[in-house]
Amino acid sequence: MVTLLNTVEDKFAREICRDHGDKSDELLEILHAVQHEKGHLSDGALRTIAQALNISRAEIHGVVSFYHDYKREAGAQFTLHICRAEACQAVGADELITEAETLFDVKLDGGGEDVALAAAYCLGNCALGPAVLVNEKLYGRVDKAKIKAIAAQHMAQNS
Ligand code: FES
Structure with a gap:
């Protein structure tokens, strides 16, 4: 049979x-x-x-x-991809990553309930670094206040 x-x-x-x-x-x-x-x-x-x-x-x-962008487990609502390639590092990407880890209480390449952080290596926005990508939307000249606003905006969209 x-x-x-x-x-x-x-x-x-x-x-x-x-x-x-x-x-x-x-x-x-x-x-x-x-x-x-x-x-x-x-x-x-x-x-x-x-x-x-x-x-x-x-x-x-x-x-x-x-492909590291594929997630196998349910987790954060969205991922903030922070560029840490040379041009973005020169204008404070590593400091931004440290601030984002504190702000969202997650580690780079880890995820919390709402937000995950991931390193990216050149998002093609080098003149406007530090660059951040969320759900295919690119942001430039991101600092602590801006990354907080970006996260709030994406949380609002997901709720
Ligand atoms: S180095 Fe960051 S966008 Fe190119």
């Missing part, structure tokens, strides 16, 4: 795959869309995507673990 385990564990992930024609070469866009909506990539979402795109779970886990 053959048993078909063809259940859809994550309806949203299934819809996104369908929107992308169930094409495996659109895996990154699909993962991005699911994470953007759900905040992280659950086991169920990954199994659903693997099945829809007809790729192995090992393959999808390899991709997700390669």
Whole structure:
């Protein structure tokens, strides 16, 4: 007797795959869309995507673990990516990181309930450093007061 385990564990992930024609070469866009909506990539979402795109779970886990922006656990509502490449360091990126860690009570590359902090290495905004990226929105000349305002704005959007 053959048993078909063809259940859809994550309806949203299934819809996104369908929107992308169930094409495996659109895996990154699909993962991005699911994470953007759900905040992280659950086991169920990954199994659903693997099945829809007809790729192995090992393959999808390899991709997700390669790109550090993909989150496997529910956590912070958003991540503040702070550039610490040369030009931003020259205008105070490291001080900004220290201030942000104190302000949000999280460590760089760690996350709290609301905010996570991650290092970035050049966001293409070198003339306006320190640069910060949140949900694909880029901010320049960020200082302690501005990063606090940016976080407040994104928290308000998420509530
Ligand atoms: S060095 Fe920070 S944006 Fe380029």
